[in-house]
Amino acid sequence: MFSLKKRSAQITGAIFLLLFLSVGSTSQVQPFLKLSVRDYEEFSRVIIAPSFPLSFEIEKGSSFLLVKIAIDIPFRIQREPFDSLIIKSFGWTKGRDYYILTIKTKIRDFGYEYFVINDPTQLVIDFREEVEESRGDREIRSLLDSTLSREQEQLLGEEIQTIVIDPGHGGRMEPGAQGKYGTLEKDITLALALKLKDVVERNRPVRVVLTRDTDVSVSLENRAARANSEKADLFISIHVNSSFRKDARGSETFFLGTEASDDETRRLAYLENNPADVERGIGGDNEDEIAMILWDMAQSAYLKESSLLAETIQEELNSLLKTRNRGIKQIPFKVLTGVACPAVLVEVAFISNPDEERMLQTEWFQNNVVEAIYRGVESYIDRYTRR
Amino acid sequence: MVLAVLVIIFFTSGIKDKIIPATPIPPPEVEPIPAQPGQTRTVVLFFLSEEDTFLHPEEREIPDDTSVVRQAKRTVMELIKGSQKGYISPFPPEARLRELYVTDEGVAYVDFSKEIVEKHLSGSSAEISTIFSVVNSLAYNFDSIKKVFILIDGRERETLGGHINLSRPFLPMYDLIAR
Numbered sequence: 001m002f003s004l005k006k007r008s009a010q011i012t013g014a015i016f017l018l019l020f021l022s023v024g025s026t027s028q029v030q031p032f033l034k035l036s037v038r039d040y041e042e043f044s045r046v047i048i049a050p051s052f053p054l055s056f057e058i059e060k061g062s063s064f065l066l067v068k069i070a071i072d073i074p075f076r077i078q079r080e081p082f083d084s085l086i087i088k089s090f091g092w093t094k095g096r097d098y099y100i101l102t103i104k105t106k107i108r109d110f111g112y113e114y115f116v117i118n119d120p121t122q123l124v125i126d127f128r129e130e131v132e133e134s135r136g137d138r139e140i141r142s143l144l145d146s147t148l149s150r151e152q153e154q155l156l157g158e159e160i161q162t163i164v165i166d167p168g169h170g171g172r173m174e175p176g177a178q179g180k181y182g183t184l185e186k187d188i189t190l191a192l193a194l195k196l197k198d199v200v201e202r203n204r205p206v207r208v209v210l211t212r213d214t215d216v217s218v219s220l221e222n223r224a225a226r227a228n229s230e231k232a233d234l235f236i237s238i239h240v241n242s243s244f245r246k247d248a249r250g251s252e253t254f255f256l257g258t259e260a261s262d263d264e265t266r267r268l269a270y271l272e273n274n275p276a277d278v279e280r281g282i283g284g285d286n287e288d289e290i291a292m293i294l295w296d297m298a299q300s301a302y303l304k305e306s307s308l309l310a311e312t313i314q315e316e317l318n319s320l321l322k323t324r325n326r327g328i329k330q331i332p333f334k335v336l337t338g339v340a341c342p343a344v345l346v347e348v349a350f351i352s353n354p355d356e357e358r359m360l361q362t363e364w365f366q367n368n369v370v371e372a373i374y375r376g377v378e379s380y381i382d383r384y385t386r387r
Numbered sequence: 388m389v390l391a392v393l394v395i396i397f398f399t400s401g402i403k404d405k406i407i408p409a410t411p412i413p414p415p416e417v418e419p420i421p422a423q424p425g426q427t428r429t430v431v432l433f434f435l436s437e438e439d440t441f442l443h444p445e446e447r448e449i450p451d452d453t454s455v456v457r458q459a460k461r462t463v464m465e466l467i468k469g470s471q472k473g474y475i476s477p478f479p480p481e482a483r484l485r486e487l488y489v490t491d492e493g494v495a496y497v498d499f500s501k502e503i504v505e506k507h508l509s510g511s512s513a514e515i516s517t518i519f520s521v522v523n524s525l526a527y528n529f530d531s532i533k534k535v536f537i538l539i540d541g542r543e544r545e546t547l548g549g550h551i552n553l554s555r556p557f558l559p560m561y562d563l564i565a566r
Contacts, residue, residue: 136562169509169549176549177509185509220545239550242510244435244477254511326440331515334545334552347511 031075035090035101037082044086046103048123050075056123058114065103065112065125072097086110086127103127140328143307160381162207163200164232166335167193168239171217177242179357185240186215188360192238192348195370200377224338228298234309234377235343237335240360242352249353251369252326253314254345255306256299256336298340305342308384313346313376320372321365342380346373426451430462430528433520433564434474441565442520445472455531459495460487466524477516479506485541493533494556495525501540509548518551519560526559534558 034049048054048067055070079090084106091102109130116123167189169176176185190212197208209230211223218226227235241252299306310328326347336343348369349356359365428451433442449461463484469476481502489495507513522535534556538544544553 136560174549177513220549239511241512242508243512244475244508244516245437245440245512247437248440248512252511331511332552332555332557333511333550334554335550337552345511350510350512352508352510352513 031071031073033069033075033077035077035079037080037084037087039084039086043126043128044084046087046125046127048101048125050121050123054116054121054123058112058125060112063105063108063110065105065127067101067103067123067125068095069099069101070097071099086129136330140307140330143304144311160204160206160233160385162209162230162232163234163236163377164209164211164227164230165193165196166211166223166227166235166237168237168335170212170215174217177240177351179351179360180354181357181361183351183357183361185242185351188240188351188366189238190215192366192370195366196236196238196373199370199374203374203378204381220334221338223335227339227341227343232339232341234380235336235339235341236313236373236377237333237343237345238373239345239347240349240351241347243350246353249350249356250326251314251317251321251349252347253310253317253328254331254333254336254347255310255328255343256303257330257332295338298338299336299343302340302342305384306336306344309342309376309380310344312379312383313344313373316372316376316379317346317348317369320368320375428458430458430465431524432462432466432470433523433527434466434470435477435516435520436474436565439565442516442523442563443474443565445470445474447471455529456487456489459489459525459529459532460484462524462528463487463497463521466520477513477520479503479508481506489532493531495529495532495535496538497521497525497535498538498541504539504544504547507548509550511550514547514551515563517547518553518557519563522557523559523561523564527561 031050031052033051034047036047036049038045038047050069052071052075057068059066059068077092086105086107088104088106091104093100093102103125105127107129111128111130112125113128114123114125167186169186169189171186174186176189178184193210194213197210200206200208209226209232211226212218223237224235241248307328307330314328333345336345349360349365351357351360427448429446430449431444432447434445436443447462447465449458449465452458452461466476467478467482467484469478479502483500483502484497485500486498487495503517507517518537521537525532525535536556537547537553539547539553546553
């Protein structure tokens with residue numbers, strides 16, 4: 001009995017030794033790769049930490065990233081459970097001497113950045129939500145970037161001889177917006193327009209016409225018609241803004257929008273093929289339907305220039321005034337429709353904001369606004385017109 | 388044996404009878420039956436926020452209805468009622484919807500009473516908010532509404548407060564919405 005037990009003990013011991021050796025040897029050699037995901041405020045981070053030297057390539061798909069890892073021996077994958085806003089799941093595929101890790105994302109378009117840390121080796125990939133440029137910004141950018149057609153260059157080549165400035169609102173029935181301290185928009189716009197006329201005429205051999213120079217009411221269509229009858233080369237409408245938001249502040253420059261419907265595309269095509277009609281119809285006298293159509297489309301021929309003028313003016317307002325930059329936008333303003341030359345509407349500040357309302361009442365602020373608009377116009381003339 | 392035969396006859400005769408349904412099954416592609424009272428759908432309304440210059444979405448339940456016009460009307464009425472989540476309403480409190488209709492071409496005519504003009508703040512920003520709150524809220528929720536035309540007291544009007552041209556229908560401007 002004794003001898004049997006010893007024997008079995010020996011055998012068991014031997015078996016265990018063998019097992020231990022075999023297990024021990026593989027665990028010492030087998031490589032592994034650790035995958036972890038962590039969400040940060042602006043991005044999600046994937047960390048790939050292999051126990052072997054890393055040689056990789058990355059390729060991007062629309063909602064996944066492929067990481068091709070060069071290795072031809074099997075390895076263990078250790079993955080931490082995760083719950084991420086951007087990272088959806090991982091998948092693995094094997095090639096002859098490589099593995100491909102597919103990182104699937106929850107969002108369609110994402111941006112990524114990666115870097116490698118050594119010692120211990122780590123491949124860190126940060127995933128970000130790609131902020132798509134909005135359609136409006138893209139349209140504006142393409143307008144600004146687009147090269148001028150030959151016709152447009154010819155138009156621009158003309159010297160700026162007449163500028164029409166339009167002080168918004170006016171008259172008893174149309175005071176425009178009113179501030180908490182009783183300031184009326186129509187008074188501010190007139191003050192600014194008179195100052196601007198003065199500054200332009202003192203610095204340039206340009207004729208400046210105001211659509212009103214006293215507190216009278218002028219219809220929106222008449223303001224545009226005046227620009228055309230005076231043969232304006234530039235049209236600037238000056239306004240003061242108002243919002244439902246108490247905190248709204250800053251300056252903004254607008255030019256006309258391009259929402260061409262099927263009808264409008266056809267009419268624009270007509271305009272382009274019949275430039276003589278543009279001359280004839282624009283005066284506003286003609287009651288024809290064609291004249292009305294031409295009136296509606298008149299500004300379309302000048303959108304490129306209008307966008308450039310809006311840009312130069314807004315640039316100057318931003319830097320001189322340091323008011324909050326609200327940028328340039330395309331909006332269907334009634335007063336700009338029908339103007340047959342580069343035309344913009346400038347909202348200088350918010351009368352609905354008591355702080356800005358107070359500033360608007362000061363000589364200092366008014367002079368600075370006028371200076372900024374003048375510099376914007378000067379910049380436009382110098383950059384885009386030939387003398 | 389006789390019993391067995393009787394049983395067989397009894398059962399087989401039953402099987403041969405046609406099953407007559409209690410109510411006729413309607414043919415396909417027919418007008419859906421109006422929703423039962425109490426059924427609602429969610430619409431997204433767009434309001435302003437003190438936080439930034441964008442329009443912000445807010446969900447609202449309205450009675451589910453086969454009529455797009457009825458749902459659209461209700462959507463605008465809910466917009467005028469205001470936000471229930473603390474957002475800012477871009478409408479003067481006196482604003483009132485008179486009528487709403489949608490053409491076959493997908494243009495919704497939204498007719499407000501004159502208070503929306505008389506009590507308006509008069510500023511580009513304010514006008515843009517009012518207009519696109521309505522336009523975006525309708526175009527976003529209803530596929531059959533592609534453009535929105537704004538009328539005041541049943542008539543075309545130049546502008547709400549002297550700025551934005553109302554004489555053409557508006558396409559939605561989704562750039563104005565916060566991401």
